[in-house]
Amino acid sequence: MKRPLAIFALVVAATAPFFGAVACSKVAPEPGGASSASPSAPASSSADLSTSNALASAANIDGGNLIPLPPVVAHSGKLERDPQTGHLKPSTPAPSDDPTLVPPKPQRDADFDLDLDDPSRDYVMRYVRATKRYGDKTDCVSFGKSYEKAGRRAVEVRDDPKSSCGGTSDALKDTFLVDVGADRMKLDDKKATPLAKWPDGSDPDSKPGPVASLDDFKTFKSPLADELSKMKLTVIRIQMYGRGTYPLVTLAGWRDPLPANGKPDDLKSVTAKLCTANGNRPFSFLGGVNRSTTLRVRCPSGDARWDKF
Numbered sequence: 001m002k003r004p005l006a007i008f009a010l011v012v013a014a015t016a017p018f019f020g021a022v023a024c025s026k027v028a029p030e031p032g033g034a035s036s037a038s039p040s041a042p043a044s045s046s047a048d049l050s051t052s053n054a055l056a057s058a059a060n061i062d063g064g065n066l067i068p069l070p071p072v073v074a075h076s077g078k079l080e081r082d083p084q085t086g087h088l089k090p091s092t093p094a095p096s097d098d099p100t101l102v103p104p105k106p107q108r109d110a111d112f113d114l115d116l117d118d119p120s121r122d123y124v125m126r127y128v129r130a131t132k133r134y135g136d137k138t139d140c141v142s143f144g145k146s147y148e149k150a151g152r153r154a155v156e157v158r159d160d161p162k163s164s165c166g167g168t169s170d171a172l173k174d175t176f177l178v179d180v181g182a183d184r185m186k187l188d189d190k191k192a193t194p195l196a197k198w199p200d201g202s203d204p205d206s207k208p209g210p211v212a213s214l215d216d217f218k219t220f221k222s223p224l225a226d227e228l229s230k231m232k233l234t235v236i237r238i239q240m241y242g243r244g245t246y247p248l249v250t251l252a253g254w255r256d257p258l259p260a261n262g263k264p265d266d267l268k269s270v271t272a273k274l275c276t277a278n279g280n281r282p283f284s285f286l287g288g289v290n291r292s293t294t295l296r297v298r299c300p301s302g303d304a305r306w307d308k309f
Contacts, residue, residue: 103290106309112242120146120153120178140165152177199244212240227277247283254287264304272302
């Protein structure tokens, strides 16, 4: 009969720390109770703080790069009860943000990266191709250099005998009058076929519509979305600037095959493939929470460059 007694002794010895901890624990009084003293937050051990600091530093990532965080300091002030929720909350103010850890703010709004040599011509090209103004002959036209007319920049669109469509005609199809600064456009010939709306639903000679934003990239059905998925790039948002013609894609972070500060020449094979997927229309990328640095991509060449907003 000695064996059961030995087993009982072992059980008691193993559970003694647990029962001792329960017996010694006390519940701190809440504000407004029998005690006039306000409870304080429980102190954390040095081991707990070391673990918390390590996890916080490892979890703070911007664009794929780890950013060191300041040490975590346990709250030691009095607690107050929130009258709305009933929860206890610290009475001491939160520490101010370290400016070195705050991502830089963009200095201007995003744009759709028009050709600086002739932005009016590029503006018309974006519109014609996005709206398929000439149907299945949209790729069979040429765009002339812009010139001054009626207080705007005029851009002539003609049949292109050098295109793959064949033919010898260079007949004038439309003359667009453009004000890039005001983001407005109309036709010189009032009898011509009226201009269709931009992809964002706005009229060409009125203000733009709101910038469409998709936080669920799965709803963006396009070959560009498919190609980015094949590259295992995590997209967290896409916004359509340029009246719905210029995708601004926000990635979770910069990583291969689009690494942070990658040399444009080294990225060209990737960006050219993305151009093809986007119908040879330009686009841009952001990485992480930093919205001031963008990777611009011109198409169909796939030429890329780092730029600032």
